[in-house]
Amino acid sequence: MNADLSLTSRGLKARLSPHPAARDLAAAREKLPSGSAIAHVPALSTCLLPSEKAKRCDWCHRLQSESVPLRRCSGCASFWYCETTCQNRDWKARHKKICKQYNAFVVSTQYQALTAHDQVDALLLSHLVAEPAAWVHRQSRQNFDDPLSVFWDLLKVPRSDGFVPPLCLSKSAQTEATQKLAEELYARFGNNNFVLHSHLNSYGHGIFPLASRLFNHSCVPNGACKYIIRPTEPVTMEVIALYEIAEGEEITIPYLDPALPYRTREEALRANYEFRCDCRLCAFQRKIEPVHAPPSRGTPELKEAEATLRSFSLGDISQEVRIPTAPGLFERLPEELYPIFHESYLPSLSEQFSKASHEGPYADAVETGLTLLAFYVVVYPPNYPQIGMHALELAKTLWNLICTDPDALTGATEQQLVKHTKSALDFAASVLQNYGPEGDDGGPLEEIRVLTELLSRQ
Ligand SMILES: C[S@@+](CC[C@H](N)C(=O)[O-])C[C@H]1O[C@@H](n2cnc3c(N)ncnc32)[C@H](O)[C@@H]1O
Incomplete structure (x- = not known):
């Protein structure tokens, strides 16, 4: 299917067009009223922050409550689910590959030395590597209907820090090829990794390839991400128009908090995303320095x-x-x-x-x-x-x-x-x-x- 047709059929209110520095940009297909939903993107993979474990379902992220009790995985006793459906879906998607090694992995010195957010990334990487054959197979194709294919097509920012070999690669499976594959995946992590939040409190990390492929950053964004939690379903990201967006205008989201000091934003965007932001706020702050x-x-x-x-x-x-x-x-x-x-x-x-x-x-x-x-x-x-x-x-x-x-x-x-x-x-x-x-x-x-x-x- 033609790429643009594929994006339209997914209900996206944006089309891709070339950007001078960022490969492509997402432009509004039509005038978008304030508050309208621009894109709905289901997560390819997610992982809870360590502080949220046993408080939320590891699959759909529903909060535990009196009416929503969580049950543990009897294998590792470290994953919790609100429904058998969630447990079955997680088992099939990734958990069967990591269940046995999970506990040894999270007590390892290498894992313990990471920050809470880097620990989540290490686990997220493990979730993604759970099907290495599928990754290799899909590497060269560009297909907007396949999140894995979109993921492989994302821009890379190779990182040397924080890399921990994924836990689903047992010692014997850690060949040079699988290690290289994991590193290739990791190179797409830093700049394509969203912090999940509920009522603006962070609770995990997630990979949403189509959102990563579409939206560039601005410190004066006209779009914002939010996360929809539904029982038994993977979390969905929704991108909302903050105010009216004209047809053809670029749709942007913030990769970091625009209220951070200018130098902090500049350094974080350079280190994690390898670009210098030219938005109106950055230009203004540079001017008044x-x-x-x-x-x-x-x-x-x-x-x-x-x-x-x-x-x-x-x-x-x-x-x-x-x-x-x-x-x-x-x-x-x-x-x-x-x-x-x-x-x-x-x-x-x-x-x-x-x-x-x-x-x-x-x-x-x-x-x-x-x-x-x-x-x-x-x-x-x-x-x-x-x-x-x-x-x-x-x-x-x-x-x-x-x-x-x-x-x-x-x-x-x-x-x-x-x-x-x-x-x-x-x-x-x-x-x-x-x-x-x-x-x-x-x-x-x-x-x-x-x-x-x-x-x-x-
Ligand atoms: C998540 S991707 C954004 C999608 C990207 N435009 C594409 O075509 O795949 C993030 C990368 O896009 C580029 N990028 C995003 N916002 C940018 C901006 N405002 N100016 C320059 N490059 C940007 C950087 O290379 C960054 O690492």
């Missing part, structure tokens, strides 16, 4: 600068929080606010918000929470899910204030607090409904529903 450190926390200078940031980014918050619809607010940032891009700024602001929202004073939590929202709105594109999660956190902090200590916020009446809470909640709802349901049951959309109901009674 060197960025000076902001005034110390608690000083009147910083308070004044943060008040300017809040009004620049959110408008008049005593009325209603302004929700942006186009990216690139950072390009209009007043020069005196450039220090918000200093590497020390975001960690110290987040720390102060987190401390104040747990321990008080609440007035500080509200002020730093709004400043953090203002920062995210400047840096992230519209509807970026982290903005919604933070707006929800802020709404919950405000609601706590109403319930426990309404006098703590100098000068604010309860009515004003309710208004503030509603506008933070509306902001959260607008962003997170655009992103849509994902991950485990419940989560932020459910919290928004409950808090909206409570507020309607005020």
Whole structure:
């Protein structure tokens, strides 16, 4: 089948076209409304983080609960399943090849020396190598209907660090050829490996070849990934339009957090993906270098600068929080606010918000929470899910204030607090409904529903 026809028949709203530096790019086939699903890609292989073992089904990733008990594999006693179907599917796909050696593998010095994320990669690699013959067979064909074939066609970034021979290759099977095959697979790992998350908390890694083949990176992305967990099925990645995408426009996703300091992003993209990002945010941050450190926390200078940031980014918050619809607010940032891009700024602001929202004073939590929202709105594109999660956190902090200590916020009446809470909640709802349901049951959309109901009674 013709490649483009094959992509259309998979319901993809993107077509491949050549990119000057990245081989190809994915362009929108048609105008894509904000919140629309651009692609649904089932996982080729996944692996849970060590901290999630025995809490989720190793096959479909459903969370354990009273109504969803997990049963262990009786062979290795280290894999857990919510249904016999999951266990059977995993056994057939990969587990029969790794069950016997698993426990010795995870206590080996080599494995233990790895970070938690590299340990997941070592296991993911083992899952992929489980059928080496199939890999060799498919190596030269390009077929979008076959995830293995798409995987083999992915761009490589050879890595020397973190490689552990996969556990399904027993000592006797570790010939030069199989070792070379595993290394070839590993070379496609670093730049084609997604961190799975539910409600933005990481819980594993996964390989989604078609998503890797299609989407390039931008620190000002117009798309975002989310993961759909369904009983007995492999996890599916969905790519969502963050805001309206014009026909023919490139669809991009973030390979890392755009709020990381510029130099950290530059180094990570170079080391893991071998390219330099030319997005609007990187170009802007290069232009304003060197960025000076902001005034110390608690000083009147910083308070004044943060008040300017809040009004620049959110408008008049005593009325209603302004929700942006186009990216690139950072390009209009007043020069005196450039220090918000200093590497020390975001960690110290987040720390102060987190401390104040747990321990008080609440007035500080509200002020730093709004400043953090203002920062995210400047840096992230519209509807970026982290903005919604933070707006929800802020709404919950405000609601706590109403319930426990309404006098703590100098000068604010309860009515004003309710208004503030509603506008933070509306902001959260607008962003997170655009992103849509994902991950485990419940989560932020459910919290928004409950808090909206409570507020309607005020
Ligand atoms: C997951 S692949 C992306 C798909 C790739 N365009 C293709 O045709 O297969 C990741 C690789 O694409 C390239 N790439 C992704 N985003 C890029 C960007 N913004 N600029 C330059 N190269 C990029 C890098 O070589 C990176 O290692």
